[in-house]
Amino acid sequence: MRDTGLSLARSLRGVGALASAALLAALWLLWLLQSAPGAAPAPRPTLTILIWHWPFTKQPPELPSNTCTSYGVAHCRLTTDRSLLASADAVVFHHRELQTQRARLPLADRPPGQPWVWASMESPSHTHGLDRLRGIFNWVLSYRRDSDIFVPYGRLEPREGPAPPLPAKNGVATWVVSNFQERQRRVQLYRQLAPHMRVDVFGRANRQPLCADCLLPTVARYLFYLSFENSQHRDYITEKFWHNALAAGTVPVVLGPSRATYEAFAPPDAFVHVDDFSSARELAAFLTGMNQSYYRRYFAWRDRLQLRLFRDWRERFCAICTHYPHLPRGQVYQDLKGWFQG
Template identity: 80%
Template sequence: MNNAGRVSIQKLRALGGLAGVVLLTVLWLLWLLRWAPGAIPAPQPTLTILIWHWPFANRPPELPSNTCSSYGVTHCHLSTNRSLLASADAVVFHHRELQARGARLPLAERPHGQPWVWASMESPSHTRGLGRLQGIFNWVLSYRRDSDIFVPYGCLEPREGPAPPLPAKNGVAAWVVSNFQTRQRRVQLYQQLAPHLPVDVFGRANRRPLCSDCLLPTVARYLFYLAFENSQHPDYITEKFWRNALAAGAVPVVLGPPRATYEAFAPPDAFVHVDDFGSARELAAFLTGMNESQYRRYLAWRHRLRVRLLGDWRERFCAICARYPHLPRDQVYQDLQGWFQA
């Protein structure tokens, strides 16, 4: 090879080396920009959450593309289109439909590694058929604080502006109940309270149903509301506490989990817990003996906090996207029944 050929090869090698250095430099700069403060973040992919059967409904609601954005969750798409099973980032199954066998688990068509979510807001006392769901679900959506996707029935958040005034109180205690069974502790406690405390009972059980728009104005006229849960389980605090009592402006008298659980959600002086009293008569005497100053202390939280109700299943399902990056991909509930009924 002559000298000119050797020079050309050397030039090509030099140019190749220079190109490699430039490429590495560009990649390094891109890496720096990726992690530099104020750098433009990489586009976040939109997650698709497939709801296999909409809870308690034959037809799902409209689910426009901005559904989750309205709840403060971005890059999240809810769908009930089952043809998306192969591509969905997670699939949700509501237990009531599984319990009634109105929804079938598509086990044979399940893509490998796809997270499946078991969803329920009912208590263990009203949940059946968990034994046949072992080793299927990766994540749980429920009111339990130890759920993968924790969605309580309500919460308190800072209030902006003054609290709305409450109407005049012209009744002592109210209770709205549809399922009245003497074996339930709440019914037994009511029967013990009734001789000592004036309680107006509404709902189908007493043939005094209240329309959805009538409940809060009706309860607001009472000093107290019997926020008695139908069963007592960890973290099971439902709309009876959040909507029927706190949102209505009545002081809740609670029967449910221990006081410490309620205090994890609300100020300790925002409710009266039945476990603080030795008998129903003692509880009734405390309620009826309360003067106006003592009563107002139970409503003081309203000046700094407001009730936010979390009863919309769309908001609950959007919470899956918010939690998605933090959830374990290899987790499987081998004993879902044992976990939920613990």
């Protein structure tokens, strides 16, 4: 009986070894098939991004299933259907609506582990109420380069095809402004410039508003555009630089972050920075005394680069899906105010 038991034990061990070997072989074969050239990749799941409230409006745009595909982002679905809160892969909250309390956070219904995204394209000077948002958000979507989802107002890309001709010029400098407050540095600088050079001012601040289709043709007639930001903060370079100046085919005179920051976004000879001058009078003399050949140097970048604008919130929200596989899991902004105003 003892010999029979030993034989049975050896047989069982042999069967177990054969089964283990077969399993390993099957797993190895499966790996080879998946990694073989031409093998069909595993289908990527579609991510659902819930926008809790659409920025600056009560009526969100239509969001067909191909919304993100049209921006080159696949497997990404944008929705404003709040009934999908429990199943959404991420939920986005635009700060302006939280700041004005037009929308509230559904904290009691938040699914465990669901990433929440704080979104804002405004500067810290116009962003309030961040103290109430401690320990809530996992990711940030903003113009800041150190954001989890970095979405600038614009960027320069390699040019495809020849650059369009520059518009004809018949004025020196212009500025389009609506929010005109004496405490702003841009208003103070304009006051200092005005005695030394002519600046044609448009916008509600001067009771000369421009229609949406009138802005670029109007600015294009000038040599320079005052791309003065309403406040000066890290990486805060808005449509005043990208759209109002570069898209119009004029040279931006910039007041914002440092020259080094602008040079991270554009060539150093694509703009005039006010910090390069010791006074507004010196800046005015430089602008009004520039000859044509020197002026054209500010457009050398157009031979190799072209402008791309990011103005649509749909494209900005689709970027979440692009970054999603690489975003830090478990991250929480315990001090969102300290980060954003730092």
